[in-house]
Amino acid sequence: MWRRSSPTTKRQLKNNNTNKKQMKKIILAAMAAMLTLSAGAAEKKDSTKSNAPVFTTIKENPITSIKNQNRSGTCWDYSTLAFFEAEILKKTGKTYDLCEAFVANKTYMDRAIQVVRLHGDCQFSQGGSAY
Known part of the structure; x- marks a missing residue:
């Protein structure tokens, strides 16, 4: 019984x-x-900074622009095109901004065709497609 x-x-x-x-x-x-x-x-904070290191630029190499892949899962694409951009810059002295989205789109379309041909017996996930 419950007690009140x-x-x-x-x-x-x-x-x-x-x-x-x-x-x-x-x-x-x-x-x-x-x-x-x-x-x-x-x-x-010490305003005098007497022990602050001093750096001198001996040789400044040209670089390409920094890109942000965010969470796209296409690091293979960004690293491969960064390599190509650096090689083009080294050979010609001109900077180019190659389109990572174009390469990723083409690769995923090729994968989709392969999935249809092999009846789903292949990898269709992110990563590792720079070959």
Whole structure:
């Protein structure tokens, strides 16, 4: 059989409210203490930087632009075309921006044809297609 709980008295409600107020005060005091301590713990930067290293450029090699593949899963495409762009730059002195999307699209279309021809008996996932 279920046992009924006794009704809450006014005294219990009052004690509960005072406990909540005390907890709020304690939490606010703890947060204020943390902010104060963290502000004092900040590192002071040395403005003189006497031990800073000094670099001298001896030879500056030309480079191609930096690309962002994001999460496309075509790192094989970006690395292969970066190699081709660097070789073109080395041989001709001209910079070209080859289209990674074109190569990836052509490769995935070739894979789709292969999947149909082999009745799905080949790999159709991302990666490793720079050959």
